[in-house]
Amino acid sequence: MLTEEQVRHTAKLARLNLTDEEVKKFAGQLSGVLEYVDILKEVDTEGVEITSQVTGLKNVMRKDDVVQSEATREELLACSELEVDSNQVKVMNAIK
Amino acid sequence: MQLNKLKISEVAKGLRAGDFSCEDVMKDCLAEISLKNKDLNAYIFVDEKMALNEAKEMDKRFKKGEDLGPLMGIPCGLKDNFNTNGVKTTCCSNMLKGFVPPYDANVVKRLRDAGMVMVGKTNMDEFACGGSTEHSCFGATRNPYDLSRVAGGTSGGSAAATASDMCIYAMGSDTGGSIRQPASFCGVVGLKVTYGRVSRSGITAMASSWDTVGHFAKSVEDAAIVLNVTAGKDLKDATTPDVNVPDYTSFLGKGVKGLKIGIPKEYFGEGIDSEVADKVMEVVEKLKKEGAKVMEVSLPMTKYAVAAYYVMMPAELSANLERFDGIRYGKKPSKSAPQDLVEYYFAARGEGFGSEIKRRIMIGTYVLSAGYYDAYYKKAQKVRTLIIKDFEKAFEEVDVLIAPVSPIPAFKVGELVDNPLAMYMADVLTIPASAAGLPAMSVPAGMSSGGLPIGLQIIAPQFEEGRCFTVGEAVEKVQQ
Numbered sequence: 163m164l165t166e167e168q169v170r171h172t173a174k175l176a177r178l179n180l181t182d183e184e185v186k187k188f189a190g191q192l193s194g195v196l197e198y199v200d201i202l203k204e205v206d207t208e209g210v211e212i213t214s215q216v217t218g219l220k221n222v223m224r225k226d227d228v229v230q231s232e233a234t235r236e237e238l239l240a241c242s243e244l245e246v247d248s249n250q251v252k253v254m255n256a257i258k
Numbered sequence: 259m260q261l262n263k264l265k266i267s268e269v270a271k272g273l274r275a276g277d278f279s280c281e282d283v284m285k286d287c288l289a290e291i292s293l294k295n296k297d298l299n300a301y302i303f304v305d306e307k308m309a310l311n312e313a314k315e316m317d318k319r320f321k322k323g324e325d326l327g328p329l330m331g332i333p334c335g336l337k338d339n340f341n342t343n344g345v346k347t348t349c350c351s352n353m354l355k356g357f358v359p360p361y362d363a364n365v366v367k368r369l370r371d372a373g374m375v376m377v378g379k380t381n382m383d384e385f386a387c388g389g390s391t392e393h394s395c396f397g398a399t400r401n402p403y404d405l406s407r408v409a410g411g412t413s414g415g416s417a418a419a420t421a422s423d424m425c426i427y428a429m430g431s432d433t434g435g436s437i438r439q440p441a442s443f444c445g446v447v448g449l450k451v452t453y454g455r456v457s458r459s460g461i462t463a464m465a466s467s468w469d470t471v472g473h474f475a476k477s478v479e480d481a482a483i484v485l486n487v488t489a490g491k492d493l494k495d496a497t498t499p500d501v502n503v504p505d506y507t508s509f510l511g512k513g514v515k516g517l518k519i520g521i522p523k524e525y526f527g528e529g530i531d532s533e534v535a536d537k538v539m540e541v542v543e544k545l546k547k548e549g550a551k552v553m554e555v556s557l558p559m560t561k562y563a564v565a566a567y568y569v570m571m572p573a574e575l576s577a578n579l580e581r582f583d584g585i586r587y588g589k590k591p592s593k594s595a596p597q598d599l600v601e602y603y604f605a606a607r608g609e610g611f612g613s614e615i616k617r618r619i620m621i622g623t624y625v626l627s628a629g630y631y632d633a634y635y636k637k638a639q640k641v642r643t644l645i646i647k648d649f650e651k652a653f654e655e656v657d658v659l660i661a662p663v664s665p666i667p668a669f670k671v672g673e674l675v676d677n678p679l680a681m682y683m684a685d686v687l688t689i690p691a692s693a694a695g696l697p698a699m700s701v702p703a704g705m706s707s708g709g710l711p712i713g714l715q716i717i718a719p720q721f722e723e724g725r726c727f728t729v730g731e732a733v734e735k736v737q738q
Contacts, residue, residue, distance in 0.1 A: 169620070176576060176623040177583070177600070178616060179608025188620055194679050195621055199565040199634070205641050212639035213646060214467060215497075216453050216695030217720060222496040232343075237360035241587040251585055256599040 164193045262286040262333075262423045266480040269426055270328040273320065280320070280331030280375060283426070284313035287333045287377050291424045297405055300418035302338060302396040303346055304378035309333070312375040319373075328483050330373025335419040335428035338379040339386055340366055341460040345376075349462050350394035351384045353588045353610030363460025364492045365429065365471055372487045377425045380415030384612045385579065386431055386464045388412050389439065389681045390674065393614040398671050402444060403710055407668040410440030413474070417444040420474040427475045427484055431461060433468045434567050435663075435688025441474055441700040442663035442713020447730065448474050449481045450688075452720045453695030454499055456485075457492030465574040468567075468692050478701060478730035482506035485723060501721050509724035514732045515549030520656030524560035525687055530665045537704045537712045538662050544736035545660075545729075555656060557648040562641050563690040568682055569625050569638035576622025579615070583607060617678060646694045649719075658725050659717040662687055663700045667710035691717045699726040701733045 169189045173180045180188070235249060245252040261269065261283040272278050288306050295301050316331035324330075336342060339349045341359040343366075348354040362370065383393040391399040391414025399414040401407040402422040409418040413430030417440035420428045430437045432450035441448020449472045456471040463469060471488065475481040489503045521542065526535045546552050582588050584606025591605035611619070625634035652659060664684060674681040691698040696717055703714035714733060718725040 164624075168624075172620050172624045172627065175627055176619050177603040177607055178611070178619060179594075179604040180616065184613075184616065188617060191617060191678055192620055192624065195568060195682075196624070198679055199569050199638075202562060202565050202569070202637050202641055205559075205562055205644065207637060207640035207644070210640040210643050212636060213643045214639060216467070216646065216693075217497070217499055219454070219497060219499055224493065231361070233360035238586075241357065241360065242585060243588075243590045244585060253585055254596065254599045254602050258598060 164189050164196065260286050260290070260423070262290045262426070264426065265476045266328060266332055266426055266483050267477070269332050273331055280313040280316040281310060283331070284309055284333050284375060284377070287423070287425055290422065291377070294422050294424060297400060298402060298418050298422060299397055299399050300380055300409070300415045300422065300424060301335065301378040302350060302381045302394070302415065305345070309375065309377055316373055316375055326371070326373035327487070329369065329487055331375060332373070332426050333377045334369065334374045335377050335380045335416050335425040336366065337382050337413050337416050337428070337430045339382060339431060339462040340429060342366055342376065342379065345379065347379065349385045350382050350396055351610065351612065351615070352395045353582050355395065355589060357587055361460065364457040364494060365488050366460065368487055380413070380419050380428060382415055383412035384615050385462060386412040386433060386436060387575065387614050387618050389435070389684045390669070391415060391440070392671060392675050393612055395612060400671065401668045404668065406670055407710070408443065408671050410443035410668060412436040414440045416474050417441050417446060417448065420444070420446045420476060427473060427480055429471070429473050431464070432470050432472050432692070433464050434571060434692050435685040437472045437474065438663050438688050438698060438700040438713070438715060439685065443668040443711065445702045445711030446474050446476060447478055447481050447702070448472070448700040449485065449723070449726065450691070450698045451485065451489070451723060452697045454497045455697070455721065455723065456488045457495040457498050459492055459494035463578040465571040466578060467574060468571060478727055478734055479507065479510055481699065481730070482510060482727045504724060506724060506727055509727040510731050512728045513548060514545050514729060516551065517658070517729065518551045518553065518656040519545060519729070520553060520555035520652050520659045522557045522560070522652070522659055522661055523554050524557050525661035529683070529686070530662060531667070533706050534662045534664070534666065534712050538660065538714045541703050541714055541733055541736060542660055545732060548732060548736060553656065555652045555659070557652060557690065559641065559645045559648045560690055563645055563693055564682060564686050566638040566641040566645065566693060567685070567689045568621070569634045570642070572618040572622030573626050573635050574622070576619045576626065579619060582610065584610065614678070642693050645690055649694045649696060653719045658729050660729070661715050661717070663713035663715040667706045667708070667712055687715065695720055697721070697723040697726055699730050701730045703733065704737065
């Protein structure tokens with residue numbers, strides 16, 4: 163069972179503001195999901211390799227050349243709602 | 259005649275015979291939209307003028323003698339997680355409300371090069387998380403067969419648009435069942451391709467080791483025609499291998515004589531509506547009469563697939579959605595006044611994401627957090643290997659597998675929305691093929707006694723989409 167404190171800690175790791183109501187709701191719902199996925203423990207996976215890529219592709223390389231994408235820098239910067247200065251998006255202070 | 263009711267193959271023929279124009283077809287699609295979309299909520303964005311202009315442009319090019327192939331001038335709906343140059347792409351999330359991408363997704367580009375004309379953007383569960391298209395900031399999509407029921411999800415808008423003739427075909431994405439399940443709920447053909455068969459570049463990532471791009475069509479032939487255009491290697495999606503793209507229409511008309519069909523017994527067990535199972539088996543019996551060899555097979559890991567998925571998918575999702583922080587794109591927080599950058603992140607994400615997204619980000623963050631990685635993610639990756647082995651073993655004996663798509667026909671709007679685990683279980687028959695990266699197609703297999711469509715799933719080995727088309731076409735024929 164996930165405690166509300168654990169839910170708040172996880173939300174902090176995920177950079178997610180949650181309301182008190184959400185914390186309460188998620189504590190129950192997440193516990194339910196985690197309890198359910200515990201059935202994986204029934205499976206004997208001793209000596210079984212992991213799968214991270216299902217078609218078996220490995221290390222797909224290309225030449226390190228700059229390829230002009232379809233979108234220009236200006237167009238990409240325009241996607242931000244924030245102020246743009248010297249080709250950079252202006253954000254709030256990271257350090258007080 | 260209402261041209262919007264036609265199939266791709268029929269429109270392509272009519273356009274070349276001069277029976278009607280692209281503009282005529284688009285006009286009929288738009289008329290259907292103004293009639294039905296208010297109830298169905300399949301499209302969340304349609305610009306009539308733009309759609310008609312695109313169609314007229316294709317008419318002009320036809321007149322000049324240009325022929326871009328069978329998709330030229332044919333109206334298509336695009337799921338709202340497909341980037342469309344200059345056209346709003348929101349993933350049906352408040353986080354991206356108003357976002358206009360400056361480029362087309364690779365598959366959109368391929369379709370445009372083949373003459374596709376876009377009708378509009380279709381509704382979906384926010385960031386493709388859900389199983390019913392109820393988790394959309396634009397409201398739920400309704401089922402064309404019963405407005406009190408869901409269209410399925412997450413590509414519910416594309417499924418409902420195709421089923422109700424508000425387009426000729428539509429594009430979607432399938433991570434754990436998001437094309438097959440809505441196709442089955444809405445009674446259309448829905449193709450999930452082999453992992454990597456179609457480029458995902460320019461489509462918002464959900465769970466990267468699972469995501470695929472596919473489509474909805476009104477016939478198996480149409481589904482093959484679309485894949486001829488969308489399949490192939492793309493340098494911008496390193497998961498697309500250099501595997502030959504055959505002419506997928508060459509797999510049509512072959513019949514199933516001598517073909518070995520496996521019936522996985524675990525897909526007909528507990529929790530599967532008996533009417534659904536019976537309808538699927540009725541069709542299988544008819545395929546047998548056509549000369550197919552039918553045998554029972556076992557995929558014992560089936561019951562663990564949902565659990566493996568609900569560890570891996572949220573983990574990958576939480577990493578992919580990290581980029582949505584209200585800075586490079588997405589909404590600035592408006593309900594609070596953050597004092598520094600970290601507070602800004604918390605506020606932008608807290609306001610922008612809906613409840614199902616938050617729930618999954620939380621699960622994903624939890625299972626990836628210190629001390630839990632091995633117990634959850636790594637364990638699930640190992641179980642995934644065993645699921646793959648199940649299928650490999652089955653395909654040593656049979657050419658394709660046939661099973662239901664969804665354990666039940668379309669459920670009521672609101673019925674499962676507050677019961678996430680029950681909603682997750684609705685994907686129990688679609689997730690295993692996704693885990694193994696296999697192509698799988700939903701084909702209509704008749705109606706329930708309550709008047710709801712039932713879908714049959716054809717699963718084939720990797721890159722053998724052709725077999726889905728051969729068998730799918732036979733499934734259509736034996737029901738005529």
